[in-house]
Structures are given as C-alpha cells and as structure tokens.
Amino acid sequence: MTTIKLHNTRTRTKEEFVPIKRDDVRMYVCGPTVYDRAHLGNARPVVVFDVLYRLLRHVYGADHVTYVRNFTDVDDKINARAAESGRPIGDITAETTQWFLDDMGALGALEPDHMPRATEYIPQMVAMIESLIAKGHAYAAEGHVLFAVDSWKEHYGKLSGRSVDDMIAGARVEVAPYKKNPMDFVLWKPSTPDLPGWDSPWGRGRPGWHIECSAMSYELLGESFDIHGGGNDLMFPHHENEIAQSCCAHPEGRFANVWLHNEMLQVEGKKMSKSLGNFFTVRDLLDQGIPGEVIRFVFLSTHYRKPMDWTEKKALEARQTLKAWYRGTDGVVASNNAPQDIVELLANDLNTAGAISEMHGMANRDEWSDLKASMQLLGLADSEHIEWFREDMNMASFNDLPDAGQKLWTLLGQWQSLRNARNYSEADQLKERIEACGLKLSVGVAGPEATKTEAFDPAKLEALK
Template identity: 45%
Template sequence: MSALKIHNTLTKQKETFVPINKGEVNLYVCGMTVYDFCHIGHARVMVVFDVVSRYLKYLGYNVKYVRNITDIDDKIITRSIESGEDFKQLTKRFIDEMHQDEASLNVLSPDIEPLATDSMEAIITMIEQLIANDNAYVGPNNDVYYCVESFENYGQLSGRKLDDMNAGERVDVDSSKRNPFDFVLWKSAKPDEPSWSSPWGNGRPGWHIECSAMATCCLGNHFDIHGGGMDLQFPHHENEIAQSEAATGEKYVNTWMHNGFVRIDDEKMSKSLGNFFTVRDVLKKYRGEEIRFFVLSSHYRSPLNYSDDQLNESRSALERLYTALRDVTPVKNEVKSTYIEQFENAMNDDFNSAKAIAVLFECANELNKLKHTQPEQAAKTAADLLTMAEPLGLLSQDPDLFLKSMAGQDASISNEEIEAQINQRLEAKANKNWSLADQIRDSLKEQGVILEDKGPETTWRRG
C-alpha cells in the first residue's frame, strides 16, 4: 500500500502525511454559520471531511475531529432582527436543522462541535495576548484590530502580498484602521445587539478570531490538518494563521485542505448569488446517499457541477452497486484483495474518492459474475465491496430496502401494490397467460418499477 499523500494548500503540493504525534490525527474544519438551512455547498464540506475523518480511522489513526459552529455574526444578527426571533433561539433552530441534514447524508458527528458563544473567555484571552505582543491595537472607535504588517509571513497561505494588493479596490477604507487590510478582532457593541463584556468594553468577536480560539482550545496551539471550503482560504484562513501564530509563537497547522466550489451554470453556488439549493429541497427528490455519492463522484479539490442529470446518474450508480450486493451474505476475506489495494492506493492519493469509486464498480462487476457460479468467492467479494464503501459512508443500507425505497420522492405506487401485482403476474404465468404477465410487467415499468425474474422467483426495484 502506498503512503497517504495530501495536497497541502500551504505548500501547493502533495506531501506524505506524517502526524505530529504517532498514531494520532487532530483535524479542525470550519463549520456552518447557522442562520439558514444548509445548501449543497455546505453538504460538500460535511461529506468531504467526514470521509477524511473516516478514512484516517480506516488507516488506524486515532482521530480527534473538531468542527465549529459560528453562532454569532452580522448575518445572524440581521436575520434575528428581520424575523423578530432571539438570536439564541434562531441559531438553536438551525443547528438542529443542520444535524438533521447531516443524518440524512450519513455524516458522522464530529468529536467536538464548539460554539463561538461558548468560547468568549478563550477569544478574549487570545486578543489580550495579541495586544501584549503588539500584533493588535484598540482603534479610536474602540474596536480591536489585528495589525497585518506586524506578521512577517502574512499571505503565505493564499500567496498574496500586502504590497501587491490594491487596498482601494479590495477593501473598504476605514479610518479607524492603521492599514486597510487590518481586520477586526473585537467589535464594540451597538444598541440592541448581543454583546459580551471585555477589557475594551461590551462587544462581540470578529469571525476570524473565533476559529483560532476554538481550534487551539480543542486541539492545542499546533495541530495536523485544518480544512474548509476554498472560499475560506483568503481572508479567513490567512487571518487565522496570522493571529494564531502571533499569539502562541508556534506553527498553527501542518496541512491545509480546501474543497472546491459547487457550481451552477458555471457560477459558484452561494447564498449571496441566490443560485443555491438547500439540502432540504434536494432531499425532496433524491435520497441522502444519492447526494453523498454525487459529492464523492468528483475529487474534493475539483469544481462540482450541480444538475439533476448528475444526481440521476448517482441514483443509477448506487442502484447498480446495491443490486450486486442483493441476495449475497458477505463473508470477511482474510486476505487483502487486489480491489482493496487499488482502493487504498486511490484514497492515499489525496483522498481521490472518484478513483476509489471506480474500484467499487470493478468489484461489483466481479461480484455479479460470481453470484451464481462461485457463491463462496462471491461472499468474500461482497465483503470487500462493503469494506471499501464504509470509509466513503456508502452502501450502509440493506440492499433490498434501498432498491425498494421511494428514492426521496412520492411514489405513484406503494410497495404493497407492487407485491400484489407481482403475485397476479406469477399467477398469470402459471396459467400461461403470457399476454397478461407482460402487460403487468410493462405497467409496473411505466411506474418506475423494474422486475427481475430469477427462475420461479421475481424480485423488483424502483428504477
């Protein structure tokens, strides 16, 4: 088996992964800002890093996975005011909705899920340290700002240099800042907004400092992997590095991972552009596993083009895999198969789930050939297929139940009605009424039900 290599955004190259502490991996991922339902872009972050965590565990690492929740920021306050709902009630409601979406996508809960509002003491302590180190200052408006010029390596993650950036075009000019690219660490309170007491007066933290405080509190000053969407690379993650390393004097993160955008009609999917689909809406038409398969069908760093055609292909692909597993009782293979080796080589190449899924189909094709000729080998091949699917979070359902489920949409015909018509067809065949038997089969097919005759028995699935 090849060694695990991960593309590190910091160095712009694939690197052999070596954890800080042997056998242990500390992983932090920027989570959701909870003021609305999760969209497919959020689903990609959830699924991608769920697979990263699962596969690291598959390799035998003891993984501590932290994914934060941002439960106070400008968008949350604005939505709270618009809806007339207390911000705590608002965020609690959307945290619950987020967890429901996760469960639908078979995303495992992170080990720790810190809230920004529960981390105020750590946030204030880090800001105090930055001020003491001359990396931050209190502005004339009583906001606290990070001084980007005080950090020599600012821009190391994104490749941007302060001297090369046109401040007038990229940021709003704020007379309270010493440099237009200085960013806020603590915002002084405005009337009727949520606030917390601090040495600089009542206020609330800036977004960037929240993640630095939560990550270091949960995982220490220096940890293995930090992940998130590509849109967070600058300025959020750049600012995280600057403030964390300036406060602690230690390297913040060894490996940075960023997943690509979800795109609609060649545009990035986002709430600001108004071209997004919520997970909840997509689940009305598609199973959670179909959405998950769709996400994993492309390499995590590549753009993911959303369309019904792509999701329909994911549905058909899963049906093929589950059909291969149908009527086979897996028996663990004591010898690592060629399929397992190919799967591990794919995943060890920067978590290449698309290539890994191709191996699953090769295994499923072999399983279909063996089912009726070599049942003992078929049982081992089925076990190999499930072994590979588990770290991807796929094929965890009973094959028969999956193939007979309603695929996320209202079925025109119930399972009971299907079974009744199959019995009528079997009776027609027994009476050699082939015309009626064909008529029933064709009628069911028009309603999305596929019959499969196996000797005297008939199985079915929704297609």
C-alpha cells in the same frame, strides 16, 4: 501502514502526511454560520472532510483521530435574521444548527468529535486578544481591537500567495479612521444595546469572525495540529487571518501543518445564484425526493480539488448506479476491510473519483462483499437501511404483504444469480414460475424488477419454491 498523501495548500505540493503524533491525529474544519438552511455548496466540504475523517480513522484507528468542526453562532447575518423575524437569536441558532446536523446526517456525514459554538468560547477569545495586544500584534481603538498586519508582514499572505503590498493595492477593505493599516482586521468590535455582546477590557462587544476558529482550535487541539480544512473561498482572508492570529499568539506552535481546500460547486455549469434560479439548499433536494446517498455519490464522483458541477443528469445516473450496487450487495456480508486498492486511491489525495471507477469494476465482476465494504468506507449506507431503494425496486407495493415481499425479494435474487451465471434455461424457468403468480418481471439498469398485474396471487408466490 498505508501512506496518505495530501495536497498541502501552504506548500502547493502533494506531500506524505506524517501526523505530529500517530496516536493523536487532529483535524479542524471551518463550519457553518447558522442563520439558515445549508445550501448545496456548504455541503461539499462536509462530505470531503467526512471522507478524510473516515480514511484517517481507517488508517490510524477511530480512537486516535480527533475531528473538530465549529458553529459560528454570533454573526451579523444572524442578527439581521433575528431583526427580520422578531425571534430571539438563541432560538434561531439552535434551530438552524439542528437543521444543519440533520441535513448533513442525511448525506451520510459522521458528526465530528467536537462541535464547538463560538458563543461558548468568548472568554478564550478575549484571552487570545489580550495576548496579541501584549505581544504587539494588536491594538485597541475606539472600542475596536484590530490585528496589526504590519507586525507580521513578512509572513502574512503566504497561504494565499499574496504580498501585503499587492493586497493593499487591490483590496476592497473597510476604510476606517481607527485603522493603522487598511489591511488590519477586526478582532473585537463594540455592540449596541440591541445586539449580542459580552463584557471585555475594551467595553461591551462581540468577537470578529476570524478570532473564533483560532481560539477554539487552540483550546481543543493545541498550538499545533495536523490538518486544517475548508472551502477555497475561505483561504483569504479567513484562513490567512487565522494563521496570523494563532502563530502570533502562540509562537511556540505551527498552528496547522497541512492545509486542505476544496473547490467550489456549480449547478448545470453555472455559479449557484438565487438570481439565476439555480440556488438549492440540501433540504430542497431532499424534499424533492433526491436521496442523500445520491447527493453524496455525485459529490464523490469529482475530485475535491476540481470544480464540481451538480446536474440533474448526474443525479439520475447516480441513483441508477446506487440502485444497481444496492441490489447486488443487499443481504451480502461485507468484507472485513475495504480492498486495499480502494484505500490506496483514497490515500492518494482523496481520489474519490478513482475509487468510484474501481467500484464500478467490482460491480461488473460481482465482487459484492468488497463493494459493500468499499461503500461503507466512503460513507454510503448499506442497502438494508435505504427505503428509497426498496421503493425503486417496486417493493413498496408489498408493504402490506411482508411475507410475499420477502419471498419475491429472494426469488429475484435467485433469478439474477442464474442470469449472472449465464444459466439462461433455469433463469427462464424461474421467471415463468414467478410470473405465473401474477407478476411481470423485467430487468432495469439496477437489476430485476417486479410489477403486480390484476392476476397477482400472494398465496401462490409464498408457496413458490
């Protein structure tokens, strides 16, 4: 069996991945707060952990991997959006949740096995908070419940590599009279009548952000599971607080054995920011005509633990590369499995950039079946399902002449094969016959292309042998 090695943030080393149970591999990834469209940075962890999900399914079997990614659908940002728009909160979260799924689907991301919504797990959160109070790790004050960091001081900060004293000295934390320690964080907070709220032993209120993931992961994956992932901006305080809550509520477990964090995204070398005019949602790019496969390819071209720079040049280059790969793999039957070299590269801490490099070599060697299988493993859809590819290859102009378009597609493939075999004499003869039908042939970065002239005669093309 393939050995997977992953860089564990907790230990700061690359380790051999050994699941708790080989027939039950479990992964939890922090999902979005659903109040608006997902921006480009939100999409990076989705693609990163989608690749890991695909790799785990490839190695352990699809029936033996469980992937959970949550939706935070109770949050002050959602409340603010509802107040601004006058729309019901439920309508906003339902709409934006579907937006997220549609946009991530356009990037080729598989849907996780479970996609819990925070509002569906309020009773479980209340129960976990009650357990933390009973064990001396939390306390109620003025309608709030707070986690007492001092109760777990010797462990708190291990993931992010910070000590509690250093964090207190340099932290920007809410100073509130009901806090025993400035670092104590909210598990439950009161709700005013105009805000969402649920009955609890501490009055009508709503959960703090951090408790959501602890409660949902416990309910769906248990007190110990294999992998927890997310962007490195979540390492502190969110993931640090998750560990504290979960390990104190369920000391019999380890919570997550392996922690993976992806680096952040830039645009044209700068931090993405609305003030800089370089802020894009995924939907913005899709609506601009940048295909989801191209966005995914750009993401995959940089290792997940390195900062990724989105540039217009990279998107153009990715489109040309994919067009060439789709041209070569169109109609080709994929190998039964992706080549082991590709699997090993992905198994080496998700080295997608190395896999892309190896796939370039496959294309240069005309290893189209292996390339197609590799693309499938990386979540790049088959050419048969890519409309923009056929449009780029000038096939859209033949939509009203499907028979002629299919015939031309076949002939261009033959012409390309003759050229690849260096049989230039026959290739030139075939080119002359095709162009005699009123077409102009050329070879672009992605392979042969055909353009109609005024003399185009589809009947001649269909009759061509």
